[in-house]
Amino acid sequence: MKNTITRRKFLATVGLGAGAAALAACGAPTAAAPAKGPAGAPATASGKLEIFSWWTNGGEVDGLNAMYDIYKKSYPGVEIINAAIAGGSGAGGNAKAVLKTRMLGGDPPDSFQVHLGRELIDTWAVADKMENLNDLYKSEGWNDSFPPGVIALASDKGNAYSVPVNIHRSNVIWYNTKLFGQIGQNAAPATWDEYFSIAEKLKAKGIPMAAMSGSGAGFQGHEFENIALATLGYDGYMGLFSGATSWGDAKIKSSFETLKKMLDYSVPNYAALDWGATDPLVVEGKAASDIMGDWTNGFYKSKNFTDWGWAPAPGTKGIFLALSDSFGLPKGVKNKDNVINWLKLCGSKAGQDAFNPLKGSIPARKDADLSKYDSYQKQAISDFATNKIAGSIVHGAAAKESFVNDYNNVIAEFVTTKDVAGAHQKLVDAAKVAGYK
Amino acid sequence: MNLAISRPAVQAKPRVKPSRDMLMAVLVLIPSIVAVAVFIYSFIGWTIWISAVNWNSSIPDFTFVALQNWRIMLENSRFLTDLRNLAMYAFGFIAQCLVFGFLLAAFLDQQIKGESIFRTIFIFPFAVSAIVTGVAWKWIMRPDAGLNLLLDGAGLGAFKSLWYSHPTFGVMFITIAASWQFVGYIMALYLAGLRGISNEVREAAMIDGCGQVTLYRHIIIPMLSGITFTAIVLTGMGAIRAFDIIAAMSGSGQAFSTDTLALHMFEQTFLADRYSLSAVIGAVMIIISSVLVVPYLISTRKEVEQ
Numbered sequence: 001m002k003n004t005i006t007r008r009k010f011l012a013t014v015g016l017g018a019g020a021a022a023l024a025a026c027g028a029p030t031a032a033a034p035a036k037g038p039a040g041a042p043a044t045a046s047g048k049l050e051i052f053s054w055w056t057n058g059g060e061v062d063g064l065n066a067m068y069d070i071y072k073k074s075y076p077g078v079e080i081i082n083a084a085i086a087g088g089s090g091a092g093g094n095a096k097a098v099l100k101t102r103m104l105g106g107d108p109p110d111s112f113q114v115h116l117g118r119e120l121i122d123t124w125a126v127a128d129k130m131e132n133l134n135d136l137y138k139s140e141g142w143n144d145s146f147p148p149g150v151i152a153l154a155s156d157k158g159n160a161y162s163v164p165v166n167i168h169r170s171n172v173i174w175y176n177t178k179l180f181g182q183i184g185q186n187a188a189p190a191t192w193d194e195y196f197s198i199a200e201k202l203k204a205k206g207i208p209m210a211a212m213s214g215s216g217a218g219f220q221g222h223e224f225e226n227i228a229l230a231t232l233g234y235d236g237y238m239g240l241f242s243g244a245t246s247w248g249d250a251k252i253k254s255s256f257e258t259l260k261k262m263l264d265y266s267v268p269n270y271a272a273l274d275w276g277a278t279d280p281l282v283v284e285g286k287a288a289s290d291i292m293g294d295w296t297n298g299f300y301k302s303k304n305f306t307d308w309g310w311a312p313a314p315g316t317k318g319i320f321l322a323l324s325d326s327f328g329l330p331k332g333v334k335n336k337d338n339v340i341n342w343l344k345l346c347g348s349k350a351g352q353d354a355f356n357p358l359k360g361s362i363p364a365r366k367d368a369d370l371s372k373y374d375s376y377q378k379q380a381i382s383d384f385a386t387n388k389i390a391g392s393i394v395h396g397a398a399a400k401e402s403f404v405n406d407y408n409n410v411i412a413e414f415v416t417t418k419d420v421a422g423a424h425q426k427l428v429d430a431a432k433v434a435g436y437k
Numbered sequence: 438m439n440l441a442i443s444r445p446a447v448q449a450k451p452r453v454k455p456s457r458d459m460l461m462a463v464l465v466l467i468p469s470i471v472a473v474a475v476f477i478y479s480f481i482g483w484t485i486w487i488s489a490v491n492w493n494s495s496i497p498d499f500t501f502v503a504l505q506n507w508r509i510m511l512e513n514s515r516f517l518t519d520l521r522n523l524a525m526y527a528f529g530f531i532a533q534c535l536v537f538g539f540l541l542a543a544f545l546d547q548q549i550k551g552e553s554i555f556r557t558i559f560i561f562p563f564a565v566s567a568i569v570t571g572v573a574w575k576w577i578m579r580p581d582a583g584l585n586l587l588l589d590g591a592g593l594g595a596f597k598s599l600w601y602s603h604p605t606f607g608v609m610f611i612t613i614a615a616s617w618q619f620v621g622y623i624m625a626l627y628l629a630g631l632r633g634i635s636n637e638v639r640e641a642a643m644i645d646g647c648g649q650v651t652l653y654r655h656i657i658i659p660m661l662s663g664i665t666f667t668a669i670v671l672t673g674m675g676a677i678r679a680f681d682i683i684a685a686m687s688g689s690g691q692a693f694s695t696d697t698l699a700l701h702m703f704e705q706t707f708l709a710d711r712y713s714l715s716a717v718i719g720a721v722m723i724i725i726s727s728v729l730v731v732p733y734l735i736s737t738r739k740e741v742e743q
Binding site for chain 2: 052085096097100101121123124126127128129215217269271273274312401402404405406409412413415416417426
């Protein structure tokens, strides 16, 4: 018998594995080098500034770089380290995982991108990982420049913990005007009834109404929150998180029914598609519409796609379902003064008007320079100022991350099982765990 | 199992007083014993401890809750799907690796021309990272591309499949990619085993009128049972910790049809901040692994004692 050989091989494999693990550990982001000298006088700020985000492609990078350029002009002595990792949002977010290991390991980046709202508060602020930014808000006059709803999302018990740089709208239906034109339709559906009557007409022509994703979690939850917002209305939706509305409400159940019906009018191969595959379907003419956030505007631009129209998602006119990216100051960072300067830039008019036109979002401030924005953004800016603001679940604004995870899982399963009662019960259970009614 | 037939018996030594050698041996071993104790066993203990406390938010909470997290997990439909997926994945992965690994090794053992070229070709996928394997096979098996386009082109549209996005058996298709990568290694194990069987055994069997099939079925395969055992342990462990290839290929899949314990644990930890619940998943993975490893250790230990 050659068991000795096999055992040696076995041990060799184990050794290999351990070696690989050690290598992987070496590859992990190491601690930022200590700041060179005291960063005392602001004019001669030096040292480093590490900015962590999940902005790695297209307009997001351009926007981030535009802010870096302004920062470098003001503080030429500071070296900016761009610690961006692809894949932040949605299920399996790599960037968030890296961020968590660094934060828990006592090696926070100098400042990091975080969704404004419960993600910021319940994950980081309550765990005492963030510095209170009230003084900065006061000295920069931000209490007047940001809308109160945005400040509320950035705050816990009256203390602000991060600086919002942008606002995205997530309740938008994007449609292909050519496909809609084939059935003589020239506007987006204003209600779900209208949505399905258009969908029926398109189906007769063999065109799927909805871009859909069945693989992985996140997209389905995005559709569901749009449906729930339309079904419950603004007050009903907000009540889900304040305790005024029960998750057991019959309207939640009928939201599941609507999502189920939507699947009948979706692209046939949606089971294999993940979130990122949905936007291209409308561009390629494979689906007539997509209920998606307004980063889609940026995507269309990058594809030079012009045959599109948009409207608030069916039944959500007058409501702005929002999410926002922000930056904060983690406790125990090495380059605190440099971070404060970075946060000042993030919250400034100059910073926001440099970042947002490129990123495709709108500024969180009330005083944007409208000339810098495209026609969609101008309308979004005006809607943001006049509409009721609700927070998105999937995008971290309305609910804490553990609930978002459960919520996404339940709805991802539902898209396959189509079991309305079962999914509703699971969602109610998840809400109970999260402390909702 | 008659594993020790050809092994010289270790002679029982009379007990001796600790010598300089012994002292040196102990001194040299201490660092690795400490390292193993700290980095493996203490962390296993820590994981099990965390699974019994109430740390399910971003704020550490060490309130002892006994089996509460285990109960929550056992009612979690995603977790149960993961266990089902593990069973399917392990079955598919182990069976393919063993069968094809052995067939390739038997093929190479026929003194064929250019053996070293074939051997290199077969073992080559093992040098490819699981991420690369996953991405490549994702392109091959994408329902709207790769194989399905080929089948369409060849007029065999009836054989098109959803591949890894099948809502029930998606995970089985992933084992094809995983086995493709690992089968060369199993082949190398078997080849070493086959080379270790002396020609006398084969000749003796032939003289007794034994055919090729009988030779393999009744003589060679039983003689390689130790290697088969090792291969099962290796592939079984691979199945339990499956993460990278699936993350690259399909993610959790439709309704978690390709989800694994490791993917689920990752999300519970890093996306949902539920450290205690993910510790339960970790502990379950340890328990399943030990079901595989402990018999292996016992068998090798017996072998040493004999």
